[in-house]
Amino acid sequence: MAKIREIELGEFPLLLAPMEDVSDPPFRAVCKENGADLMYTEFISSEGLIRDAAKSRQKLDIFEYERPIGIQLFGSDVETMGKCAEISTAAQPDLIDINYGCPVKNVACRGAGAALLQDIPKMIKMTEAVVKSTHLPVTVKTRLGWDDNTKNILEVAERLQDIGIEALTIHGRTRVQMYKGEADWTLIGKVKENPRIRIPIFGNGDIDTPEKALEYKNRYGVDGIMIGRASIGYPWIFREIKHYLHTGEYLTPPTIQERVDVCKKHLDFSIRWKGDKLGIFEMRRHYTNYFKGLDHFKPYRMRLVESPDYADILSILDEVANHFNTVMI
Incomplete structure (x- = not known):
C-alpha cells in the first residue's frame, strides 16, 4: 500500500x-x-x-x-x-x-x-x-x-x-x-x-x-x-x-459514443469553470486528441474549433457519434 x-x-x-x-x-x-x-x-x-x-x-x-x-x-x-x-x-x-x-x-x-x-x-x-x-x-x-x-x-x-x-x-x-x-x-x-x-x-x-x-x-x-x-x-x-x-487482460477500448460523452462532459466543466467564451475556446485543443485515429475526422475538427456556440458544438459531436458509429458497424 x-x-x-x-x-x-x-x-x-x-x-x-x-x-x-x-x-x-x-x-x-x-x-x-x-x-x-x-x-x-x-x-x-x-x-x-x-x-x-x-x-x-x-x-x-x-x-x-x-x-x-x-x-x-x-x-x-x-x-x-x-x-x-x-x-x-x-x-x-x-x-x-x-x-x-x-x-x-x-x-x-x-x-x-x-x-x-x-x-x-x-x-x-x-x-x-x-x-x-x-x-x-x-x-x-x-x-x-x-x-x-x-x-x-x-x-x-x-x-x-x-x-x-x-x-x-x-x-x-x-x-x-x-x-x-x-x-x-x-x-x-x-x-x-x-x-x-x-x-x-x-x-x-x-x-x-x-x-x-x-x-x-x-x-x-x-x-x-x-x-x-x-x-x-x-x-x-x-x-x-x-x-x-x-x-492480465485488456479492457475494451472506449466506443465512439463514450469518446463523445466524455468530450461533452469535459466541455461542460470547462464552461462552468472558465465561462462560456473561454471555456469553449480552451476546449479546442482537446478535440483532436479525443478523436485520434478516426479516418477523415479533420472536417469535423475544423467545425468544432471554429464554432463559438455551445449548442452547435454539441450538435457536431452528435454527428461525429452517428457518422463514425455507422462507419464502424
Missing part, C-alpha cells in the same frame, strides 16, 4: 502528471472518473502567486471529488517559494509538490523547474523553505539530472528525503533531452533499490500502454507510475492499466 503520510493511495497508484494548459479542473475531472489515484494542479508560478496574478490564483481551485490532490509550485527564489507554500496551504490541498523537472526554456532559463538540477544546494534550501512553511506533506517531481554528465538523482533523492519530502516522482530523462528519445528508468530503479530511501518513489516517462506499465512496475519496483502525455484525450488509460494489472 503506497502512502504519503496518512494519504492512502492504494496498492499501485496511478498519478496524473501536472501539465501546463492541460491538467486543469475539467481535465482532472474526467481523469479522476477513469481511475487516476492522485492528481496535481497545473504548475503554478511562485512569482505569479505572490503578485496575486489572476491566472496563478485560479490554478489554486480544487474540488472535493478530486482528492487526494496536490498543488504544484515552481520558482527561482527561496523566500518566495516559502511564502507561496503558505498561500497554497490555505487553499487546502492534500499536499504541496515542487517542480524541479520542467525543461521548457521560459521556466528553466529563469532559474526555476529543471534549472535547479544545476544548483543542488539551492534546491535543498528551497525545499527546506517549503517544508517549513506548511503542515502538509511536501513532494517533489524532478528529472535524472541536467544532462548526461550530471545524472545526480541518487544523491538528490537522499538529500531531499533527509530534509523532509514525503514522496519523489522521477522523470526518466535529463533536462537537455526535453521529451526526446526514450525515457531511461534504470536510475529510477536504483533510487528505489537504495536501502536509505524509505519514501515512495514514482516513475514517469513514456508509459502509454497497460503492458508497459506492468513491465516497468515489475522491472524497476517503483511504488506507482505518473502518466502525462498518454492521458491527453485518453483519460481511459488509467482504467485500462488498472484492469490489466489486476487481470
Whole structure:
C-alpha cells in the first residue's frame, strides 16, 4: 500500500502528471472518473502567486471529488517559494509538490523547474523553505539530472528525503533531452533499490500502454507510475492499466459514443469553470486528441474549433457519434 503520510493511495497508484494548459479542473475531472489515484494542479508560478496574478490564483481551485490532490509550485527564489507554500496551504490541498523537472526554456532559463538540477544546494534550501512553511506533506517531481554528465538523482533523492519530502516522482530523462528519445528508468530503479530511501518513489516517462506499465512496475519496483502525455484525450488509460494489472487482460477500448460523452462532459466543466467564451475556446485543443485515429475526422475538427456556440458544438459531436458509429458497424 503506497502512502504519503496518512494519504492512502492504494496498492499501485496511478498519478496524473501536472501539465501546463492541460491538467486543469475539467481535465482532472474526467481523469479522476477513469481511475487516476492522485492528481496535481497545473504548475503554478511562485512569482505569479505572490503578485496575486489572476491566472496563478485560479490554478489554486480544487474540488472535493478530486482528492487526494496536490498543488504544484515552481520558482527561482527561496523566500518566495516559502511564502507561496503558505498561500497554497490555505487553499487546502492534500499536499504541496515542487517542480524541479520542467525543461521548457521560459521556466528553466529563469532559474526555476529543471534549472535547479544545476544548483543542488539551492534546491535543498528551497525545499527546506517549503517544508517549513506548511503542515502538509511536501513532494517533489524532478528529472535524472541536467544532462548526461550530471545524472545526480541518487544523491538528490537522499538529500531531499533527509530534509523532509514525503514522496519523489522521477522523470526518466535529463533536462537537455526535453521529451526526446526514450525515457531511461534504470536510475529510477536504483533510487528505489537504495536501502536509505524509505519514501515512495514514482516513475514517469513514456508509459502509454497497460503492458508497459506492468513491465516497468515489475522491472524497476517503483511504488506507482505518473502518466502525462498518454492521458491527453485518453483519460481511459488509467482504467485500462488498472484492469490489466489486476487481470492480465485488456479492457475494451472506449466506443465512439463514450469518446463523445466524455468530450461533452469535459466541455461542460470547462464552461462552468472558465465561462462560456473561454471555456469553449480552451476546449479546442482537446478535440483532436479525443478523436485520434478516426479516418477523415479533420472536417469535423475544423467545425468544432471554429464554432463559438455551445449548442452547435454539441450538435457536431452528435454527428461525429452517428457518422463514425455507422462507419464502424
